[in-house]
Amino acid sequence: MALYVQKYGGTSVGSLERIAAVAERVKLTRAQGHDVVVVVSAMSGETNRLLGMAQQLDPDATRREVDVLISTGEQVTIALLAIALNQCGCPAVSMTGDQVRIHTDSAHGKARITHIDTEPVRAQLAAGKVVVIAGFQGRDEHNAITTLGRGGSDTTAVAVAAAIGADECQIFTDVDGVYTTDPRIEPKARRLSTITFEEMLEMASLGAKVLQIRSVEFAGKYRVPLRVLSSFADGEGTLITYGGERMEAPLVSGIAFNRNEASLTILGVPDRPTVAAQILGPISDANIDVDMIVQNTLGDGSADFTFTVNRDDFRRARALLESTATELGASCVQGNESIAKVSIVGVGMWNHPGVARTMFRVLGEHGINMQLISTSEIKISVVVDEKYLELAVRSLHDAFALDREPQEQPMGG
Amino acid sequence: MALYVQKYGGTSVGSLERIAAVAERVKLTRAQGHDVVVVVSAMSGETNRLLGMAQQLDPDATRREVDVLISTGEQVTIALLAIALNQCGCPAVSMTGDQVRIHTDSAHGKARITHIDTEPVRAQLAAGKVVVIAGFQGRDEHNAITTLGRGGSDTTAVAVAAAIGADECQIFTDVDGVYTTDPRIEPKARRLSTITFEEMLEMASLGAKVLQIRSVEFAGKYRVPLRVLSSFADGEGTLITYGGERMEAPLVSGIAFNRNEASLTILGVPDRPTVAAQILGPISDANIDVDMIVQNTLGDGSADFTFTVNRDDFRRARALLESTATELGASCVQGNESIAKVSIVGVGMWNHPGVARTMFRVLGEHGINMQLISTSEIKISVVVDEKYLELAVRSLHDAFALDREPQEQPMGG
Numbered sequence: 069m070a071l072y073v074q075k076y077g078g079t080s081v082g083s084l085e086r087i088a089a090v091a092e093r094v095k096l097t098r099a100q101g102h103d104v105v106v107v108v109s110a111m112s113g114e115t116n117r118l119l120g121m122a123q124q125l126d127p128d129a130t131r132r133e134v135d136v137l138i139s140t141g142e143q144v145t146i147a148l149l150a151i152a153l154n155q156c157g158c159p160a161v162s163m164t165g166d167q168v169r170i171h172t173d174s175a176h177g178k179a180r181i182t183h184i185d186t187e188p189v190r191a192q193l194a195a196g197k198v199v200v201i202a203g204f205q206g207r208d209e210h211n212a213i214t215t216l217g218r219g220g221s222d223t224t225a226v227a228v229a230a231a232i233g234a235d236e237c238q239i240f241t242d243v244d245g246v247y248t249t250d251p252r253i254e255p256k257a258r259r260l261s262t263i264t265f266e267e268m269l270e271m272a273s274l275g276a277k278v279l280q281i282r283s284v285e286f287a288g289k290y291r292v293p294l295r296v297l298s299s300f301a302d303g304e305g306t307l308i309t310y311g312g313e314r315m316e317a318p319l320v321s322g323i324a325f326n327r328n329e330a331s332l333t334i335l336g337v338p339d340r341p342t343v344a345a346q347i348l349g350p351i352s353d354a355n356i357d358v359d360m361i362v363q364n365t366l367g368d369g370s371a372d373f374t375f376t377v378n379r380d381d382f383r384r385a386r387a388l389l390e391s392t393a394t395e396l397g398a399s400c401v402q403g404n405e406s407i408a409k410v411s412i413v414g415v416g417m418w419n420h421p422g423v424a425r426t427m428f429r430v431l432g433e434h435g436i437n438m439q440l441i442s443t444s445e446i447k448i449s450v451v452v453d454e455k456y457l458e459l460a461v462r463s464l465h466d467a468f469a470l471d472r473e474p475q476e477q478p479m480g481g
Numbered sequence: 482m483a484l485y486v487q488k489y490g491g492t493s494v495g496s497l498e499r500i501a502a503v504a505e506r507v508k509l510t511r512a513q514g515h516d517v518v519v520v521v522s523a524m525s526g527e528t529n530r531l532l533g534m535a536q537q538l539d540p541d542a543t544r545r546e547v548d549v550l551i552s553t554g555e556q557v558t559i560a561l562l563a564i565a566l567n568q569c570g571c572p573a574v575s576m577t578g579d580q581v582r583i584h585t586d587s588a589h590g591k592a593r594i595t596h597i598d599t600e601p602v603r604a605q606l607a608a609g610k611v612v613v614i615a616g617f618q619g620r621d622e623h624n625a626i627t628t629l630g631r632g633g634s635d636t637t638a639v640a641v642a643a644a645i646g647a648d649e650c651q652i653f654t655d656v657d658g659v660y661t662t663d664p665r666i667e668p669k670a671r672r673l674s675t676i677t678f679e680e681m682l683e684m685a686s687l688g689a690k691v692l693q694i695r696s697v698e699f700a701g702k703y704r705v706p707l708r709v710l711s712s713f714a715d716g717e718g719t720l721i722t723y724g725g726e727r728m729e730a731p732l733v734s735g736i737a738f739n740r741n742e743a744s745l746t747i748l749g750v751p752d753r754p755t756v757a758a759q760i761l762g763p764i765s766d767a768n769i770d771v772d773m774i775v776q777n778t779l780g781d782g783s784a785d786f787t788f789t790v791n792r793d794d795f796r797r798a799r800a801l802l803e804s805t806a807t808e809l810g811a812s813c814v815q816g817n818e819s820i821a822k823v824s825i826v827g828v829g830m831w832n833h834p835g836v837a838r839t840m841f842r843v844l845g846e847h848g849i850n851m852q853l854i855s856t857s858e859i860k861i862s863v864v865v866d867e868k869y870l871e872l873a874v875r876s877l878h879d880a881f882a883l884d885r886e887p888q889e890q891p892m893g894g
Contacts (some may be wrong), residue, residue: 083538121561124497126568133567136575137560140553147550154546155539162549166579167624211580211601324770392649 070235071103071193075203075225078112079242080299081145084103090299091152091399094198095394098158105232107203107225108149110141127383131176135205135215139165150200160198165205165213170224172214173226174207179206179214180282181223192231201228213439219280226283230290237287237294238305244298245306246278248470249323253461256471260321262309264415267321270309270447274324274411284308320414320425323461325445327408327454329359330382331374331439332389336399339371346371346396350388356381359409360442360451369385374440376451379405406438408442408457411449412464413451418445430467436460458481483648484516484606488616488638491525494558494713503653503712504565507611511571518645518791520616520638521562523554540796544589548618548628552578555615555634556775563613573611576601578618578626583637585619585627588768592619592627593695594613594636596737597644606645622738632693643703650700650707651718652692657711658719659684659691662736662885666874669884673734675722677828680734683860687737687824697721732836733827733881736874737860740821740867742772743795744787744852745802749812753783759809760786763801767796772822773855773864776809787853792818820852821870825861825877831858843880 081087090106097104120137122129146162153160169185186266192199201222206214216223218392222239229237243251244259251257263271265288272281278296287294287308297305337343344363351358356377364372377385386403393401417423427448431438436459440451451459465471487507494500503519510517531551535542559575566573580782582598605612619627629636635652642650656664656671662672676684677702685694691709700707700721710718715739750756757776764771769790777785790798799816806814830836840861844851849872853864863872876886 084534087516088538118557121497121557122564125501125565127559129564130567133560133563133575136563136577137557140556140560143553143556144534144550147546150546150549151535151542152538152545162546164549164626213577455838 069101069103069233071105072097073105073107073229073232073234073237075107075221075238076109076176076240076299077221077242078109078114081108081149081241082112084148086299087145087148088148088152088156090202091156091158093240093299094153095156095158099472105189105193105199105201105228106149107201107221107228108145109203109221110138111145112246114141114144116142121438132212135176135213135455136179139202139205139213139215139242142204146200146202153198153200158198159196160200161192162200162202163192164202165224166207168228170206170227172208172209172216174208174212176212176214178217178355178357181206181210181216181227181286184227185447186231189228189232204445216282219277219283222280222283223286226286226290226292226294229292230286235293237292239283239294239296240299241271241278241296242299243278243296244301244303245296246322248321249461249465250325253325253458254323254465256465258471258473260306261304262307263321265308265310266446267413267415268308270411270413270444271322271324274326274409274413274447274449318418319416320412320470321416322412322413322470323464324411325457325461326403327457328379329376329407329409329451330379330405331376331407331451332382332385333374333402334389334393334396334398334400335372335402336370337373337396338463339365339369343396344373347389347392348375350392351377351385354384354388354389360440360449362440376407376409406454407451408454409449409451410457410460410464411447412468413431413447415446417448424448427464430463431460434459434463459463482514482516484518484645485510486518486520486638486642486645486650487653488520488651489522489653489712490634491527493653494521494562495525497561499712500558500561501565501569503562503570504571506653506712507566508569508571511611515627518602518606518612518614518641518647519557519562520614520634520641521558522616522634523551524558527554527557533568534881545625548589548626552615552618552626552628553604559613559615560650566611567888571611572609573613574605575613575615576605577615578637579620579624581614581642584827585621585629587621587623587627589625589626589627591630592621593771594619594629594640594692594699597640599644602645604643608835610744626803629695630693632690632692633692635696636699639705639707642705643699648706650705652696652707652709653712654691654709655712656691656709657714657716658709659735661734662874662878663738666738666871667736667878669878671884671886674717675720676734678721678723679859680826680828681721683824683857684735684737685820685824686741687826687860687862688795722866728767732829732833733825733883734829734881735826736877736881737824737826738821738870738874740870741792742820742822742864743792743816744785744789744817744820744864745795745798746785746815746817747802747806747813748785748815749783750786750809752778752782756784756809757786760802760805761788763805764790764798767797767801769798769801773853773862775853786890789820789822789853819867820864821867822862822864823870823873823877824860825881826860828859831860837861839880840877843876844873845871847876
């Protein structure tokens with residue numbers, strides 16, 4: 069008898085019929101003698117519907133209250149799934165984030181889980197119940213409702229799996245695993261049967277929406293066995309593996325991309341060492357994540373400074389930057405909301421400089437200008453004009469032959 | 482500086498525009514220097530939408546989970562109103578039932594408030610905030626979400642007002658006060674400037690939907706000054722008064738009615754003293770309220786036993802009664818879901834037997850058969866076929882001249 073945490077995303081619980089289907093699947097696992105904890109998202113479209121109402125009232129709606137609002141989405145789903153489970157003869161009980169006692173910090177809209185009390189969940193499991201937990205939400209030390217940010221239900225699932233020592237955390241989604249890239253953009257994309265934790269981390273951080281990055285971090289930290297599966301089809305999905313070099317690791321495992329990007333440039337700031345901290349301090353204080361950063365020294369004692377943020381944070385970041393610009397006597401602030409990031413990811417690339425050369429050559433041949441570049445040991449990211457996104461993904465997928473099963477790679481760039 | 486509890490019902494917060502209007506009204510009260518606690522219902526239609534989903538999954542959905550589901554309706558409203566208040570420069574904070582610490586018993590769907598901790602609300606008021614509280618909901622001792630039943634937001638408002646010692650509890654609704662009867666049925670219905678607590682209690686218990694009965698009970702128990710007002714128009718509304726005979730009390734103050742009624746009859750039960758308890762015990766154990774009860778002895782040692790329940794409880798009550806019928810060897814169970822209750826209410830009627838005579842005569846003249854009759858000191862209720870409801874209300878309103886301001890009544894029946 070094993071203990072599974074199963075997470076079902078918004079599409080998987082997108083209608084009453086689908087919720088009933090999820091109940092049947094959970095019942096099947098239960099019938100095999102396993103204990104099951106289910107973590108669910110809001111029904112697809114619900115979070116956006118709620119956010120839309122908030123924004124109609126106030127585009128800069130109080131973030132504490134936005135969390136109160138959107139956390140209802142998951143609460144609706146847990147109730148409906150528990151009703152469906154009880155109806156099909158599988159005793160179940162729902163729990164909100166605060167009932168589970170998922171404690172978080174107070175960063176509304178992107179809170180981090182600080183700890184989870186396992187007693188309430190264990191007590192319900194011991195009573196023979198399937199426990200249905202609202203993903204994406206928690207409580208801070210002031211007893212305010214918090215949310216973990218987009219995709220936070222994955223994080224909840226992994227964190228709960230780690231806390232209760234689950235044997236496997238199964239992420240059921242609308243795709244049947246992790247692909248070399250998004251098949252909606254590149255039909256030749258291929259499912260990976262395994263992916264390393266490090267690659268998954270990069271893929272997630274770069275916008276591949278199969279798993280949310282924080283959930284991957286959590287999984288890695290606690291070595292939670294994590295599997296991505298389809299809610300709609302049978303199959304083994306993709307298993308996230310830990311440690312160990314893979315002998316036949318491909319140079320590049322996948323192409324990730326992210327449309328939810330915006331860039332901000334502050335022109336003509338003083339070229340001195342403290343300026344980056346002065347610019348980014350207020351951004352960081354406002355809990356806005358900064359991704360890529362480039363400082364361009366002009367030689368006249370001044371510099372241009374560019375960074376990217378989530379498009380959701382663009383408005384707020386721009387406002388903060390405008391006042392920093394005034395303080396620094398900068399010449400102006402420019403923003404661009406129509407950019408996208410495209411990245412190649414692979415544990416095999418770290419000692420193969422030829423990978424970067426190939427990437428830049430391919431993009432160049434297609435006339436795609438790279439506005440920013442950022443690299444790590446296992447990924448290279450470039451920012452391009454959003455309109456070139458699909459072209460960039462397809463060209464790179466072709467160039468690295470990702471539609472074919474990986475062979476032993478020739479050594480050397 | 483006074484402390485007001487203002488309660489806004491589903492219609493008053495039925496759209497984003499109306500929520501913004503409520504925010505403006507609250508801001509106005511705040512600008513006059515008063516402290517304000519706002520209690521809100523779900524946006525109109527929302528509770529039914531949520532219930533509809535539950536019932537599609539399972540007509541006998543787990544009641545604990547139904548409460549988890551429908552309590553989201555009020556949670557959405559508190560967030561939106563707090564956002565609107567903050568947006569218009571009136572600092573506000575939302576609180577769910579559990580954040581307020583509204584403790585209830587465990588009767589899901591019709592829980593009773595056991596106590597309210599006042600510290601969380603007082604702390605926010607002390608911080609200069611308008612506190613926006615979700616009506617209708619609480620937590621039981623197992624930390625499960627409970628709801629107080631239809632109209633429970635009124636109860637929340639009055640209970641909170643009592644707990645924090647508010648100077649007045651103002652119930653804002655889509656009507657501008659308590660009327661002699663529902664103006665949608667009798668256009669000549671007249672607004673009452675005051676109504677006694679006892680009359681209001683009867684009106685509420687009999688289905689006049691201006692205030693929920695439990696809220697009136699609470700108000701009476703703690704002598705909370707209670708006023709019913711319109712959200713959409715200015716005016717003094719109707720004040721609920723306590724104690725003291727009114728010199729010129731009219732014989733009849735109003736006509737109440739309730740369509741949400743169903744009757745159940747168990748035929749041919751043994752005519753012995755314990756039979757009523759045997760029939761009603763399981764109904765009561767299932768937390769189903771029984772209203773009118775009539776036992777009809779047949780003289781052959783058997784009896785027919787009829788009682789009424791809320792139409793919502795009809796299915797469950799009928800199922801329970803079927804098994805009681807088997808145990809008792811009764812001949813059969815009959816149900817009627819198309820009945821309605823019509824009542825005349827007035828503190829002046831208790832020593833005027835002529836009132837009942839007039840009521841029965843008027844209904845008889847219109848060919849309206851009375852299926853059940855029940856009386857108290859200040860009300861007479863009759864159950865009639867639902868199709869006669871409007872006719873009964875209008876005839877009685879006319880017969881007791883309720884469209885005219887009350888004069889000193891002649892004494893004697």
